[in-house]
Amino acid sequence: MLDACAPGARIEPRQHRNWVHYNGQTYRGLPLGKHGKSRQNAEIETGHVKKMARFFEILPCAQQHLNL
């Protein structure tokens, strides 16, 4: 979704949460998902993804891609 709706976005795993950097802003509250950082492409609850998409002002695009 980020590739399509937020080109250039970068995910930075931190100890407690994933940080997502896009367009000069940083969303610092994305959960790591089940099993923490040990999984690639961990499933993250859609509510958190929706709040992140809203913060980045990409919600309409995200809703199309993720069925939010």
Added chain:
Amino acid sequence: MERYPILFGRHELIEGNGFIARVEVSGRTLLSSEDGEEYWAEGINPGGFAGKGAGPGEALASFCEELRVVLFDIALDAPDFAAFKTRVQRFFWETNKPALREWEAAVNDVRDGKVSADWLIQRPADSPRSVNVVLVQQPNAVNNQEGDGAAIAVPPIAA
């Protein structure tokens, strides 16, 4: 759809790399629920994170915990207090603009009597927002403070 414009205050003690800092936040969050079963508190200042719960109290408690966790993550690779302070200030002033627009509309709903939140104290919507990051050099029990807690923002009284 329920939504409440919230003002909150928190004091957090954070251990950094070679320092201890007290972070004093007076910020804004939008508390909302689409279905009355799941509530979200979205940070406005600071923005870029949110908490959720089965009720308003749970969502606000989750929000406060999420705030602490962000501060922990900021502290992790801040090489010194000055860097930590700068990064916390940047975090605080990254405004969640979509949530802010809803927050301001919610203040108008409070004014128009569409929102009832008698479980919260009231505070003027134009109350100052601030973040203060203090290096703890001389620990003193008098510095232990909880912060102002959560309040609903009400339209300021016209002069």
